Each structure stands twice: as structure tokens, then as C-alpha cells.
Amino acid sequence: MIDRIWSGRSPLWLLLWPLSLIYGVVSTLIRISYQRGWRNSWRAPVPVVVIGNLTAGGNGKTPVVIWLVQQLQRRGLKVGVVSRGYGGKAERYPLLVTAETPTAQAGDEPVLIAQRTGAPVAVAPKRREAVAALLARGDIDLVVTDDGLQHYALQRDREIVVIDGMRRFGNGWWLPAGPMRERAARLNSVDAVIVNGGTTKTNEIAMSLHAGEAVNLLTQQTRALSALQHVVAMAGIGHPPRFFNTLKQHGIIPETEIAFADHHAYSREELSGLLANGQCLLMTEKDAVKCRGFAQPDWWYLPVEAELTGRAVAPLLSDIEQLVRRHATEATD
Known part of the structure; x- marks a missing residue:
């Protein structure tokens, strides 16, 4: 609507x-x-x-x-990154973020950026405070x-x-x-x-966004998209249809497409309930950083690169x- x-x-x-x-x-x-x-x-x-x-x-x-x-x-x-940290709530700000920081504290996007780039990342509602935290941390x-x-x-x-x-x-x-x-x-x-x-x-x-191979959340094993069978696709991003269209462009027709609100907080029970026997769950990398702590063997994510x-x-x-x-x-x- x-x-x-x-x-x-x-x-x-x-x-x-x-x-x-x-x-x-x-x-x-x-x-x-x-x-x-x-x-x-x-x-x-x-x-x-x-x-x-x-x-x-x-x-x-x-x-x-x-x-x-x-x-x-x-x-x-030497690049530092600051963010508001939408979807996260820390006990105190500014918060220095690493790839291991819980997304419940930092938000999904800062954790994803830290994971993909290795750059120092800080979040705070007042971005000046986040910048100051990066500068205090080291040479930027x-x-x-x-x-x-x-x-x-x-x-x-x-x-x-x-x-x-x-x-x-x-x-x-x-x-x-x-x-x-x-x-x-x-x-x-x-x-x-x-x-x-x-x-x-x-x-x-x-x-343009170019998809790589699918990555298993639990084992980090990679697999060609074409090798995934009985796919249930989910996306909790700003515009989920973009992810679903990307899959179709690569020949994947999901058996089910499920759109969540941007920055949605997932649980193992919620996502496990999306699958029937023999199905696998395929999500965005942004979703995956929120699910890694309770990942199941049949959960995969699709990394993309901007060109x-x-x-x-x-x-x-x-x-x-x-x-x-x-x-x-x-x-x-």
C-alpha cells in the first residue's frame, strides 16, 4: 500500500x-x-x-x-565509519562496533559494514560523538x-x-x-x-548489485545459487522486492517469498517456522548478521557487491x- x-x-x-x-x-x-x-x-x-x-x-x-x-x-x-545504528539499542553511546558486536546493540548495518570492511565503526545518535570515539581509538x-x-x-x-x-x-x-x-x-x-x-x-x-555464491550461516560453506533446492526467500530490508528479483535474475524461483520490516529482530523459532521438510532458507547478508547466533544448518545468505x-x-x-x-x-x- x-x-x-x-x-x-x-x-x-x-x-x-x-x-x-x-x-x-x-x-x-x-x-x-x-x-x-x-x-x-x-x-x-x-x-x-x-x-x-x-x-x-x-x-x-x-x-x-x-x-x-x-x-x-x-x-x-585509514577509513572510519559512523552510523546512527538504527535497529540497535546500546546501554551507552558512543559504541565501538566490531564484526562480533550484537546487532541488538549496534544495529544490523554497522555490524555488516565492520564485518565486510574491517574498518573501525562507531554508532551514536549524535554522530559527532561517534566521530570523536573513532578519533580517540586511533589514527583515522x-x-x-x-x-x-x-x-x-x-x-x-x-x-x-x-x-x-x-x-x-x-x-x-x-x-x-x-x-x-x-x-x-x-x-x-x-x-x-x-x-x-x-x-x-x-x-x-x-x-548494480552483483550476487556471489550463497553462504551457509552455520558452517560458512559456499555454494552456487543454482545448487540450492526448495528455497524459501526472506528479506528484512528497506525494499525486499529487490532481493527477490535478484534471485529470479539468477534462476532461483523461491517457493515462498517473505518480507519483513527493515531492521526486524528475528528469533530462531520465528524463522524455523517458515520452513517445511526439505526446504532451505535464503536471506540477505544484512539479515544474516542478526541470525548468526542461532543459525540452523539449512539457512543461507546471499552476499552482494556494489559495482x-x-x-x-x-x-x-x-x-x-x-x-x-x-x-x-x-x-x-
Whole structure:
């Protein structure tokens, strides 16, 4: 239903339109208050790159964070990552995250990023505190923030927006009548626009997600997708149909498709109840980090890698690297 409303296919968005106007006025005033110095924002002592989006829902932002961190690591840069930690609740913040940190404390995405990149990760509702925790931990050349485009209390040096190329901006309205956190004109002020799937426009970077082999949650054994039989597919991400479509593109037609809410907290009993005899469970890697503590032999996950193409990719990476090098030189002068 929400997709129909946000796409404009359902007239119910008109009933929510007054609330969208309120949302838009409030969010615009917040942004202006920081831009004009009416509210204080904090500049970190190292460069900050924000990877965010203009819309609610899954756009593929976390795979981009992982891709960027790995690309910068290959260039010899020491990258830290900060996140709000949606879906987690720690006793105290900031929380330093490792691949072994419970997702109930850190949230699923920070644990996944730490697991895939090996980079230091910190979460806190106030991202300034997370950045400070990373800097206190050790030598960091720059910080990448997972989400936070609208978190203007933290100043940034570069902004990258990820767009779902199939859904783009729906009806174009602010929440809740539409999917927008900020209007599309905000793209005019960012440094790069990455489009996940669909068709790119001028100056946009094309992105696709490439699936690897399925990985068993319990044994870490890998297996070709085609070797899995009687698959029950589940996804608790921002846009579950993307995962189900990926499976079909690789020749897997699930016997059942089950969509959970983003950041859903799973239990062994809940997931075991999804399977009949002879079936196996196939989930996203983001779901898997929440299920590893009670994994069963017939549970698998599918890792994906973001691939960015186009002439703007190399200049983007070079720009960020040069930003860091300049900052380091200026700091020692």
C-alpha cells in the first residue's frame, strides 16, 4: 500500500498532503538554521564524507558505503565509519562496533559494514560523538557516515546521494504523502549521485548489485545459487522486492517469498517456522548478521557487491583521496 501511495498510484496521498507540507516546512527550517549559523554544527578534525539519500526506504546505500570504504582502503587510506545504528539499542553511546558486536546493540548495518570492511565503526545518535570515539581509538584519515545527509549538526566535506533507479522519487512529495526527506532539487548541491539500477541521467553514476555464491550461516560453506533446492526467500530490508528479483535474475524461483520490516529482530523459532521438510532458507547478508547466533544448518545468505560504472567514478575517488592528502598536509604545516 505504501508503495502505491508514494508512487501516486493511490489517491490516498492527497489525504496525507497537509502533513507533508508540515514536514517540508520543518525540515527546510532545520537545514536553513544550520546553514545560516542559527544552530551550531561541528566540524571534525578529519574530512567527512556523507553517503545518504533523499527518500525513505532501501536504496542500496549500505553496499555503497562498503564499496567506498574498500576502494579508499586500497588507496592506503585509514577509513572510519559512523552510523546512527538504527535497529540497535546500546546501554551507552558512543559504541565501538566490531564484526562480533550484537546487532541488538549496534544495529544490523554497522555490524555488516565492520564485518565486510574491517574498518573501525562507531554508532551514536549524535554522530559527532561517534566521530570523536573513532578519533580517540586511533589514527583515522577520514570518516564515512552511513546515512546522515539530513544530520546537519555534523559538517561534511563531500555528499554522495544514492537513488533507487527503479522507483526514483515516486510522487516527489515529502513524507508521509511521498517518500521524500528532502526535495529532488537538493541534488544540485551534492557532489555525486549514484543510481542503483534503472536508467541513469546525465552526470549520474550507474550502480548494480552483483550476487556471489550463497553462504551457509552455520558452517560458512559456499555454494552456487543454482545448487540450492526448495528455497524459501526472506528479506528484512528497506525494499525486499529487490532481493527477490535478484534471485529470479539468477534462476532461483523461491517457493515462498517473505518480507519483513527493515531492521526486524528475528528469533530462531520465528524463522524455523517458515520452513517445511526439505526446504532451505535464503536471506540477505544484512539479515544474516542478526541470525548468526542461532543459525540452523539449512539457512543461507546471499552476499552482494556494489559495482559502480561510468567516467565519474575515478574522479570521485581521486577527489576524496586528494581531499584527505591536502588536509593531512595542511595539518602538518
